[in-house]
Amino acid sequence: MYDDNFARYKILPMIAGTYNNPRNCLQNTFKNYTFITQTTVGCDFINNDKCSGFVAVSNDDKAVIIAFQGSITAMQIMLEGYETVFDEKEKFLGGGKVSRYFYISWSLVWNGGLRDGYFTAKNLYPNYEVWVTGHSLGGSMAAIAAANIVYHNYTQNDNIKLITFGEPRTGDKDFALSIDQKIGYAYRVVHSHDPIPHLPLRDMLGYIHHKGEIFYDNNMSQGSPFTVCSSIDDNKQCSDKYINFNIFDHLFYFKDITLFGKLNCKQ
Numbered sequence: 001m002y003d004d005n006f007a008r009y010k011i012l013p014m015i016a017g018t019y020n021n022p023r024n025c026l027q028n029t030f031k032n033y034t035f036i037t038q039t040t041v042g043c044d045f046i047n048n049d050k051c052s053g054f055v056a057v058s059n060d061d062k063a064v065i066i067a068f069q070g071s072i073t074a075m076q077i078m079l080e081g082y083e084t085v086f087d088e089k090e091k092f093l094g095g096g097k098v099s100r101y102f103y104i105s106w107s108l109v110w111n112g113g114l115r116d117g118y119f120t121a122k123n124l125y126p127n128y129e130v131w132v133t134g135h136s137l138g139g140s141m142a143a144i145a146a147a148n149i150v151y152h153n154y155t156q157n158d159n160i161k162l163i164t165f166g167e168p169r170t171g172d173k174d175f176a177l178s179i180d181q182k183i184g185y186a187y188r189v190v191h192s193h194d195p196i197p198h199l200p201l202r203d204m205l206g207y208i209h210h211k212g213e214i215f216y217d218n219n220m221s222q223g224s225p226f227t228v229c230s231s232i233d234d235n236k237q238c239s240d241k242y243i244n245f246n247i248f249d250h251l252f253y254f255k256d257i258t259l260f261g262k263l264n265c266k267q
Helices: 004-017 024-027 072-087 100-124 137-151 173-182 246-251 257-262
Strands: 032-043 050-058 063-068 129-135 160-165 183-191 214-215
Touching: 004 024, 004 050, 004 063, 004 257, 024 032, 024 050, 024 129, 032 100, 050 100, 050 137, 063 137, 072 129, 072 173, 072 183, 100 137, 137 160, 137 183, 183 246
Parallel strands: 063 129, 129 160, 160 183, 183 214
Antiparallel strands: 032 050, 050 063
């Protein structure tokens, strides 16, 4: 079941940490943690943008954490949109097809060091839960990572938690169903008028969301209500009721994400 406190006080700092020094956010979030590794690679050849993620362990929570950084520049967001619309989808072993841009970005980070970091952590703590998270582009990378981990039986289906902020549509219906059927704890947090979760447009080129939208139609302050949306994709009771969007809602999930990271996640 979705837990606001978990998303607000455990997941948000991990996402914010991807935009700065994750060690500082770990230190200010967990009493007993282990930083495993961070991987940063070039993920497009036009604007020299970077994709990044890290692996850490919260011993208090008995959890291995994998967090992916979101889009950094406006040009990177434009490239994501362009390549998602005009490139062929990439076949995903776990089921269905996903955006080629998202897949390549995940693959470069995963194979560039994050996979080894994950196995280092799991070998040290084989019984720990696995938390996978990310914002924006990082949300799509997190969804692919979680599906990959479950497909290869790197952890049990009921031992993994996937939670993303402002995740765009990552893949087709079969990919969405693979997450819905194989990952019991999977949630997409969406903030009010955030435009990114609506891209690519619903059913455009076959893209569709996996289940688990959690919709905050407010400023996301402590105690704010939220709606647990049951549909496989957006519905009129949740984020799909809006046609006017605000990019600032994409940057603000509980807090200004990048600013929170720069402040080392001090609550």
